[in-house]
Amino acid sequence: MKRALITGITGQDGSYLAELLLEKGYEVHGLVRRHSTLNRSRIDHLGGTENLHLHYGDLTDGVSLVNLVHAIEPHEVYNLGAQSHVKVSFELPEYTANTDAVGTLRLLEAIRAAGIDCRFYQASTSEMFGATPPPQDEGTVFYPRSPYGAAKLYSHWVTVNYREAYDLFAVSGILFNHESPRRGESFVTRKITLGVASIKLGITDHLTLGNLDAIRDWGYAKEYVEGMWRMLQHDEPQDYVLATGIGTTVREFAEYAFSHAGLNWEDHVRYNEAYERPTEVDALIGDASKAREVLGWKPSTDAKGLAELMVDADIEQLGRLVAHKQEG
Template sequence: MKKALICGVSGQDGAYLSKLLLSHGYEVYGGSRDAQMSSFKNLAELGIRSEITLVSVNINDFRSVLQTLLKIKPDEVYNLAGQSSVGLSFEQPVETLESISVGTLNLLEAIRFTNLPIKLYNAGSSESFGDTGQAPADENTPFRPRSPYAVAKAAAFWQVANYREAYQLYACTGILFNHESPLRPERFVTRKIVATACRISQGSSEKLILGNIEIARDWGWAPNYVEAMWLMLQQDKPDDFVIATGHTCKLKDFIRVVFDCLGLNWEDYVESDLTFYRPTDIAEGHANPEKAKRILGWEAQYKMEDVAKFMVEHQLSKLQKTSLIEQ
């Protein structure tokens, strides 16, 4: 039985990856800064919390990482930890840089120090590319990060590449474009849109206040994307891969699909507020995931319209359950 340690198990990707690895017969260890105090509500939502061995590990602390690796001796480590909001990174740049780049460096160095045959997956981000205009970004596209989050992810990417080349570690980065699900917190714009629209459909008189709705992104389905993470660590040689659908849509298109699912005209309920604009932002994000299809045999199963529909259906179901409990 293979053993996997997932750092950042409490997040969206950590929960879906845990479920996937369990289905492949893994013994799964879920790392969190304080495993005794964390709620792990995403694991509970998927009905797998009792199947995960939860461990306290602070990846910003080298000793904590080293002790954890020596104790568990995992075959695979998935680094999904760190501050994950682009918007929040403008308010907390130091915390963002430390939690992502220092955490990644500690994992790499601890693996090198133990000399255990551990394979490392690092969660990269399409934000590192910055604005590529209409050009689809692939694994050879230069990084021009435009947020503290993107700067941190770019630094972590090069740390992984350097340890792979200099120390022959099996370490790779998945450069993931936007991937959504009902497990996203509401500070993420797609979840905010879905949650607010569903409340409006149930009679709420509120408005949906957003920033720039003209931005365009490549949106995929998170449970599908964690399969790519796992596939990267099953290859003979470590490498980096862009993971995306290859289809880009404007945020207002996502909004329209969500409101259409609810039988509403989005323009009646949405307002734009300059206070929600970011200091610097990416106008459009385009991706070329051909390498992942060719080498990993992976391609996105769902596009933006499917993602919006899935999230609306889940949110309505959640509201109905809450209503029945209150009755």
């Protein structure tokens, strides 16, 4: 039985990846941070699974990582843990660097020191491209425009370095924006679909957003974790872009979401410059030709379909909460 270690297992990608690996017969180990209150809603449904094991630890604590790698001796490690909110990275730049950049180094060093035969996946990001115009692929010049993007760029290159210096099977997946009903509520796509659900159910009457002209390449997270897994099954360690190749503005995503609920977005969306970033990334559109040709991976959900499935999920979830309160 293959053993996999996932950092960030309680996040969007981590929860979908855990499901995928368990379905494939893996023994899955997840790294979780210690909090006074539990934050495991995305993996609660896996609680009774015999082959799922959770361990306290943190990417900012190298000792915990060394001990965990030695104890588990994983065949595959997926480093999905991060402070992943771009706007927040401007407010917490040092924490972002310590977690997202140095945290990756700590994990790679723990694997190297353990001397185990292990394959490593690093969650890189399209934010590393930043100001470089699209389309962006594996050979595109990086130009990050946030502390988050810069920290992830360090992680990307240190993964390449450990691959070349120590002959580790280490790869980076440069994933463009990928969303789902499990996306955090502070991210713009989920903020939009939750706003639509709130307006549809009469809880509120408006939604406040920032830059409506930003262009992103939005795909479905559940499909993207399949690409992560495929990268570690290939014979040679290589880096890959995962993307749909289709650019969509925030405005268009909002139109899709509101229209699906029978609403006109212009009647409900308000603009607030406070939601703008200090330095903006205008357009990210990926070219995933390499992943399609080498890994046989391709997405099947576009931004419109994504907005619709997220709206449906949020209306259902919020509707249950409203009904529960009314019953109480």
